[in-house]
Amino acid sequence: xxxxxxxxxxxTPSVHELxxxxxxxxMKIAAALGLLGMIATGAGIASAPHExxxxxxxxxxxxxxxxxxxxxLVMIFNAAGARWTIVLRRAMETxxxxxxxxxxxxxxxxxxxxxxxxxxxxxxxxxxxxxLMPAKQFWLNTNGFTIxxxxxxxxxxxxxxxxYSWSLKQDSEGxxxxxRKQRSFSAGILPFMAIAFSVxxxxxxxxxxxxxxxxxxxxxxxxxxxxxxxxxxxxxxALARGTSGAHAALxxxxxxHNLGKLMLAFTAFWAYIAFSQxxxxxxxxxxxxxxxxxxxxxxxxxxxxxxxxxGHFFIPFFTLLSRDLKMVPGKLALVxxxxxxxxxxxxxxxxVPAFHDAPSFHWTMITAxxxxxxxxxxxxxxxxSGRYGVPVGDPYLDDSLRxxxx
Amino acid sequence: MSTVAIAEVxxxxxxxxxxxxxxxxxxxxxxxxxxxxxxxxxxxxxxxWKDTDQGWLKMLGLTSAGVGLLTFAIIVTVVKGxxxxxxxxxxxxxxxxxxxxxxxxxxxxxTLISAxxxxxxxxxxxxxxxxxxxxxxxxxxxxxxxxxxxxxxxxLAIYWLFPYPNTMWIWPNFKSPLMWDxxxxxxxxxxxxxxxxxxxxxxxxxxxxxxxxxxxxxxYGVLALGWTGSARAWxxxxxxxxxxxxxxxxxxxxxxxxxxxxxxxxxxxxxHTTIFPPYFVAGAVFSGFAMVCTLxxxxxxxxxxxxxxxxxxxxxxxxxxxxTGMIVTYGYVMEHFASFYSANPYEYFAFYNRRxxxxxxxxxxxxxxxxxxxxxxxxxxxxxxxxxxxxxSIFINxxxxxxxxxxxxxxxxxxxxxxxxVAFHPTWVDISLYVGTICLFLTLMLLxxxxxxxxxxxxxxELRLEMEHAEHAAHEAETATMAAASGGVPPAAHAAPISGKxx
Numbered sequence: 001x002x003x004x005x006x007x008x009x010x011x012t013p014s015v016h017e018l019x020x021x022x023x024x025x026x027m028k029i030a031a032a033l034g035l036l037g038m039i040a041t042g043a044g045i046a047s048a049p050h051e052x053x054x055x056x057x058x059x060x061x062x063x064x065x066x067x068x069x070x071x072x073l074v075m076i077f078n079a080a081g082a083r084w085t086i087v088l089r090r091a092m093e094t095x096x097x098x099x100x101x102x103x104x105x106x107x108x109x110x111x112x113x114x115x116x117x118x119x120x121x122x123x124x125x126x127x128x129x130x131x132l133m134p135a136k137q138f139w140l141n142t143n144g145f146t147i148x149x150x151x152x153x154x155x156x157x158x159x160x161x162x163x164y165s166w167s168l169k170q171d172s173e174g175x176x177x178x179x180r181k182q183r184s185f186s187a188g189i190l191p192f193m194a195i196a197f198s199v200x201x202x203x204x205x206x207x208x209x210x211x212x213x214x215x216x217x218x219x220x221x222x223x224x225x226x227x228x229x230x231x232x233x234x235x236x237x238a239l240a241r242g243t244s245g246a247h248a249a250l251x252x253x254x255x256x257h258n259l260g261k262l263m264l265a266f267t268a269f270w271a272y273i274a275f276s277q278x279x280x281x282x283x284x285x286x287x288x289x290x291x292x293x294x295x296x297x298x299x300x301x302x303x304x305x306x307x308x309x310x311g312h313f314f315i316p317f318f319t320l321l322s323r324d325l326k327m328v329p330g331k332l333a334l335v336x337x338x339x340x341x342x343x344x345x346x347x348x349x350x351x352v353p354a355f356h357d358a359p360s361f362h363w364t365m366i367t368a369x370x371x372x373x374x375x376x377x378x379x380x381x382x383x384x385s386g387r388y389g390v391p392v393g394d395p396y397l398d399d400s401l402r403x404x405x406x
Numbered sequence: 407m408s409t410v411a412i413a414e415v416x417x418x419x420x421x422x423x424x425x426x427x428x429x430x431x432x433x434x435x436x437x438x439x440x441x442x443x444x445x446x447x448x449x450x451x452x453x454x455w456k457d458t459d460q461g462w463l464k465m466l467g468l469t470s471a472g473v474g475l476l477t478f479a480i481i482v483t484v485v486k487g488x489x490x491x492x493x494x495x496x497x498x499x500x501x502x503x504x505x506x507x508x509x510x511x512x513x514x515x516x517t518l519i520s521a522x523x524x525x526x527x528x529x530x531x532x533x534x535x536x537x538x539x540x541x542x543x544x545x546x547x548x549x550x551x552x553x554x555x556x557x558x559x560x561x562l563a564i565y566w567l568f569p570y571p572n573t574m575w576i577w578p579n580f581k582s583p584l585m586w587d588x589x590x591x592x593x594x595x596x597x598x599x600x601x602x603x604x605x606x607x608x609x610x611x612x613x614x615x616x617x618x619x620x621x622x623x624x625x626y627g628v629l630a631l632g633w634t635g636s637a638r639a640w641x642x643x644x645x646x647x648x649x650x651x652x653x654x655x656x657x658x659x660x661x662x663x664x665x666x667x668x669x670x671x672x673x674x675x676x677x678h679t680t681i682f683p684p685y686f687v688a689g690a691v692f693s694g695f696a697m698v699c700t701l702x703x704x705x706x707x708x709x710x711x712x713x714x715x716x717x718x719x720x721x722x723x724x725x726x727x728x729x730t731g732m733i734v735t736y737g738y739v740m741e742h743f744a745s746f747y748s749a750n751p752y753e754y755f756a757f758y759n760r761r762x763x764x765x766x767x768x769x770x771x772x773x774x775x776x777x778x779x780x781x782x783x784x785x786x787x788x789x790x791x792x793x794x795x796x797x798x799s800i801f802i803n804x805x806x807x808x809x810x811x812x813x814x815x816x817x818x819x820x821x822x823x824x825x826x827x828v829a830f831h832p833t834w835v836d837i838s839l840y841v842g843t844i845c846l847f848l849t850l851m852l853l854x855x856x857x858x859x860x861x862x863x864x865x866x867x868e869l870r871l872e873m874e875h876a877e878h879a880a881h882e883a884e885t886a887t888m889a890a891a892s893g894g895v896p897p898a899a900h901a902a903p904i905s906g907k908x909x
Contacts, residue, residue, distance in 0.1 A: 016412050016890050135749035172411075174418030176425040188784075191732050195739075213748040215681035215740040261525075272659060276683040283581075283671045284678050288750060393415045395423035398883040405527060 015390065015397060021245045023385035027378050034374025040367035045112065052364040053115040054355055056108060059368040061205060062228070062347045063376050064102045065221065068197060069229025070095025071160050072222075075193065078163070078186035084258060086400035089391050090384070091233060091240075091247050093167055097383040098376040099160045103153040105372055109204075110146060117145070119210040129211050140210055145203060152200045159189055167391055174393035197222055208354040212292040216277050221350075223273045227266040228343040231336035234259045238333035240389075247389040253327045254405045260326025263339065267320065271313040296349060300358035304349050312342040344369075413890035420884050431529055432870055433713040443867050447612060450863045453709050454613065454856070461708075466852050472845020479838035483555050492832040497818045501836040502552045504810040505843065507665055508693065509549035510591065511686075511806060513598070514658060515694025516542030520601050521654035524647075529872070530722055532865040533714045536609075537705070538698050539602040540860075544850040545697075546595045548843040553587075555839075583667035590664040594657050601650050607633050608643070608864040659683075662690040669813065675756035676817030679744065685737030689806060692730035692776070695723050696802035703796045705855060714861055717790050724783040724795060727802060731780030734809070738777065756817055764829065765816050768808050775805020 044052035073092045077085040085092075114120045119140045122133055133140070163182060170178040198218020206217045214220075237259070240246035278297075281289045297305045316339050325331045352360065391397060432441055435449065482490055493500040516538035523531035557563045564570060567588045571577050578585050611633035614626035633639060666686035669677035699720070706715040745757035760769045779801045782788035789795065820827045854860070 015416070018412060132749040136747060139747055170419075172415060174415040174422055176422035179422065179426060191736075194736065198736075198740075213744050215679045215737075215744045216684070217680075218740070219681070219684060268656075272663075273684065276663065277680045279667070280670050280678065280680050280682070284673050286673060286678070288748060388412075392412050393419050395419045395426055397416070397419065398423075398887070399880070402879055402883065 015250060015392060015401060018250075018388060018390065018392065019245045020387055021243070021385050021389050023382060024243070027381035027385070030374045030381065031378035032374070033370045034372070034376075034378055037367045037369070037371025037374055039371075041364055041371050044362075044364035044367060045108065048362070048364070049112060050115045050355075051362040052368070053109070053112045054352060055362055055364040055368040056372075057116055057204070058347055058351050058365065059372045060102075060105060060109065061221075061351065062344055062369075063372045064099075064105075065225030065343075065347070066228045066232050067096055067098055067102060067376060068156065069225040069227075070233070071099065071156065071163075072193070072197075072226060073229055073233070074163055075159070075186040075190050078182045079190055081183055083396045083399040084255065084403040086394050086397050087247055087250050087255060087390050088233065088237070088259075089167065089394070090387070090389055091237060092229075093164050094380045094384045095229060095232065095236075096160045097164065098379040099153075099156050101376055101379050103157060105375070106149060106153065110149065113142065113145065117207060117210075119207060120145075125210070132211070136210065140207060145207075148199065148203055152196050155193065155196050159193060168387060170391060170393040171388055172393060174395070176395060178393075179395055194222075205350055208351060209292055212289060214277055214281070214289065214292075216273060220270075220273050220277055223266065223270040224343055224346050227263065227270050228340055230259065230262045230266055231339040231343070234263065234329075235333045235336040235340065238329040238336075241329065243389075245389045248329075250390060250401055251329075252401070252403065254403055256329050256332055257323070257326045257405065260320055260332050260335075263332075263336065264317065264320035264326075267313060267316045267339065271317070274308075274313075295353045295357070301349070301353055304345065304359055308342065308346055308349060312339070312346055316342070413887065416887045416890070420887055423880075429716060429718050430873060431533065431714075431716065431718070432866065432873065433716045435713045441870050443870075446867055446870065447616070447863060449713065450711060450861050450866065451609075451613060451616065451859055454859065455616075455618070458856075462852065462856060466849065469845045469849040469852060472842055473849055475838050476842025476846055479835050479842055480551075480555065482835055483839070484560065488556065488558050490833060490835040492830060492836050494828055494830070496821055496826050496828045497815055497830045499814055499818065500830060501811075501832050501840060502556050503668075503814050504807065505840050506549050506552040507810045507814075508807050509545045509552075509843065509847075510661065510665055511690035511693040512697045512803075513542035513545035513549070513594075513694060514662060514687075514690035515698045516540070516545075516602075517594070517598060517654055517658045517661075518691050518694065519698075520598075520605075521651045522658055524651045525655060529869055530719050532869050533711075533716075533719055533861055534698065534702065534723075535865075536602070536605060536862045537702055537860050538694070539598060539605070540851065540854045540858075541694075541697060541701070541847075542598045543595070543602060544847050544854075546591065546598065547850070548847050550591065550595070551843060552839075553584075583664060583671050586664045587668060590657075590661045594661045597650065597654050597657055601647075601654055604643070604646060604650060605862055605865075606858065607631060608635065609859045609862065611635065612863060613859070658691075659687055662686045674817055674821075675750075675752045676741075676760070676813065679741055681737050681740050685734060688730045688733035688737070689776075689809060692727060692734055692780075693803060693806035695727050695730070696799040696806070699723055699727075699795055699799035700803060701851060703792055703799075705860065709855060709860055711861055714866055717792075720792070720795060721789040724789040727799070728780045728783040731776060731802070735777040738773070752822065755820075759820050760812055760816050763816065763820065765812075765819070769812050769816070772805050772808035772812055775801045776809060779805065 041052060041056060044055070070092050073085075074089065074096060077089065077092075109116070118124050119129075119133070119136070120142055122130065125133065138144075162185065166178050166182050166185075198221070201218045201221035205221060206212065206214070234256075237248045237251060237256075240248040243249075278293065281293050284290075295301065316335055319335050320326060325335070348359075394400075432446075435441070435445075491500060491502060493502070516535070519531045519535045519538045523535075553567075554560045554563050557566055566578065567585075569578055569580070569585070607630060610626050611630040614623060614630045617623045617626055663683040663686065666682040670679060670682040672678055702715065703720070706712050742757050742761075745753045748754075760766065779798050782794060782798050787794065788798070815830050819830050
């Protein structure tokens with residue numbers, strides 16, 4: 001990294017020097033960890049299905065959020081016609097590349113859904129909920145749940161594949177038509193994807209407590225996932241700096257700085273959404289809503305709640321206010337890792353209190369986390385290998401490479 | 407091995423870039439081959455020196471008459487009391503709160519443009535920020551009238567609204583969002599005023615330097631605060647501007663968030679829903695941009711500033727309206743979904759009453775204006791036909807007013823107790839106050855465009871330089887790529903080979 005703007009030009013590696021990415025040891029390690037994790041998780045499902053499925057849903061929600069967050073990054077920057085992000089676009093597309101795998105990984109949730117969603121076994125519900133169930137059945141029914149999940153994944157995969165294929169095609173064609181296609185498709189599909197994402201959040205996470213409803217819930221899960229995706233991008237870019245052909249070699253100080261600014265902004269956005277949901281439910285204290293927060297903010301869950309307040313907002317927010325820190329990839333990567341860990345805790349806090357009165361740990365949390373994450377990362381790296389680390393045919397690549405903030 | 411392949415595709419991509427490149431932010435003007443500082447100054451400031459236009463005077467006369475009506479309605483309200491409004495025992499908050507929220511929302515475009523778009527490095531904000539910021543200020547002034555009047559005895563409002571204890575040491579309720587509103591709106595007004603004025607200083611100095619009469623020179627001279635345009639002054643100016651942008655950014659979100667809390671913290675079905683904060687903010691930006699379009703489309707023509715507020719600017723504003731309109735629609739959909747999903751009969755009825763109650767025509771007008779109209783902006787025609795944009799922007803203004811009416815009044819008029827259900831009718835005082843504030847707003851806007859530059863002239867000059875530099879850099883890169891494509895070595899390549907490169 002160049003120390004200041006004067007030496008920029010001399011130290012800037014040229015895009016003409018890039019070679020295609022090769023599949024490396026990272027991919028093999030991730031694949032091995034993923035396979036081992038999945039086998040162990042399979043054993044977990046056989047021996048302790050309930051606990052294992054909780055772990056599995058937690059790991060799934062965390063990783064699919066990041067992958068979808070990557071897809072939203074691609075769509076948003078395409079739709080906005082952003083230029084500085086072009087150097088990062090292939091990396092974002094790579095983050096979204098494992099989405100077809102996530103559709104497969106959702107099958108265990110569908111098969112074992114009764115372990116997670118109490119409304120699927122009406123006899124287990126409280127008398128109050130049993131009374132409400134007829135009115136809720138239009139949404140809370142197993143067929144609907146399955147069909148909707150299929151629809152979400154068809155949408156996610158189709159959008160991901162289309163955008164990825166156009167972007168790859170542009171690597172050799174360099175045409176304006178492909179840029180136009182990516183831009184208009186991204187803009188047009190974004191509203192549908194936003195609805196699919198938030199309704200998926202309602203289906204997969206909110207209905208864990210069938211009595212609870214919050215209209216901001218989808219936005220909350222999106223805010224956390226999107227922040228996770230930006231942080232993952234920063235972390236992965238920092239790790240890829242030494243890799244031959246990777247985009248990170250072309251990133252300038254200002255690209256890192258902007259990634260840091262995005263992390264800062266979405267840390268604040270997450271906190272804003274989280275606070276809005278908390279304040280409104282806490283202050284109104286209505287019997288429909290408040291139990292969700294009572295079980296998550298009092299008793300044994302109280303420390304986790306405060307860890308989120310401090311760890312998911314105050315620490316990253318005040319750390320990221322530093323301008324110098326955001327320009328140093330190593331330091332930015334540390335904060336990104338911290339945010340990702342906080343995001344894991346956030347997902348844990350969303351899911352587990354539906355089942356346990358106190359924070360609990362089961363060994364399958366590790367195996368499910370490594371299993372899903374390992375497989376997803378290895379597939380992403382596999383799909384990226386043999387291709388350029390940046391979209392070399394993008395008309396605005398040069399603009400992105402010489403981006404410097406005013 | 408791949409070097410040549412990349413160079414070839416880069417050459418193709420550069421041709422594509424030339425094809426994609428949109429029109430410049432500052433459009434060329436007839437008889438002027440090239441913009442420079444002096445002709446930008448002339449084209450953007452000269453209308454201030456012209457003699458007062460008859461049309462302007464007529465419009466000012468009309469809107470001033472409306473301000474007279476406003477004054478009369480205020481006097482009636484104060485002398486006779488809130489009973490002169492349409493509010494009743496069930497609908498305690500009627501047009502007053504509807505208008506308050508509508509006006510506050512309109513102000514949001516200015517803050518978004520000045521603060522968030524600045525941080526996003528969006529260059530197109532430069533041409534429209536001054537105008538929108540002025541709108542913010544005047545809209546907040548109009549908004550502020552309603553709660554102050556609703557206290558009934560406005561001369562005592564300071565004791566009731568501000569945390570200033572009376573002789574009995576009674577404090578306002580700090581747990582009330584109405585209290586937070588006082589802080590939010592007054593902070594908003596202060597920051598917006600500072601932002602607007604700070605941006606004005608260099609331009610007012612330009613006016614001072616170019617003014618002919620002594621009186622004018624003195625007035626603009628005082629307003630310019632002794633601006634010299636030295637490098638040191640510019641340096642301080644830039645730092646202050648960026649800091650204010652940073653301070654104003656949370657305000658874009660916080661003001662309307664807190665306005666939404668006025669309702670959402672309550673347990674009234676239709677008011678209490680967690681999506682309110684972001685959905686109110688999006689609605690505010692939506693209506694704000696609509697109002698910017700409504701006023702700016704005629705203004706750019708009349709003031710002759712079409713070369714800096716180009717069709718591309720208008721297209722972008724349309725896209726912002728499209729986005730925020732869809733976010734608002736998302737809010738409606740989620741609310742109605744939750745009214746079914748929650749299986750709460752009161753929640754269900756509140757939304758059923760919007761769709762099928764006695765005032766459902768206002769609900770459907772809202773859906774038409776806010777959810778359907780913005781989809782016009784998917785088409786290039788919809789974004790570039792100025793009449794279409796103008797009419798759509800007025801629809802959106804109407805729709806956003808209806809939205810507030812639907813949320814506030816329709817949620818209240820049929821409460822938990824059917825025997826207290828009432829209809830709501832505005833009185834002539836309600837209507838006069840509303841029309842009066844619109845006229846007050848327009849009067850202030852007319853005075854603003856007459857005496858102060860409606861476009862941030864110094865920023866346009868800076869933008870012109872930036873555009874020149876960017877063009878230069880693009881040209882250099884193009885030359886290098888073309889050289890590489892034709893077999894030569896790109897200049898950057900021998901300077902610093904990339905570390906991870908093989909062989």
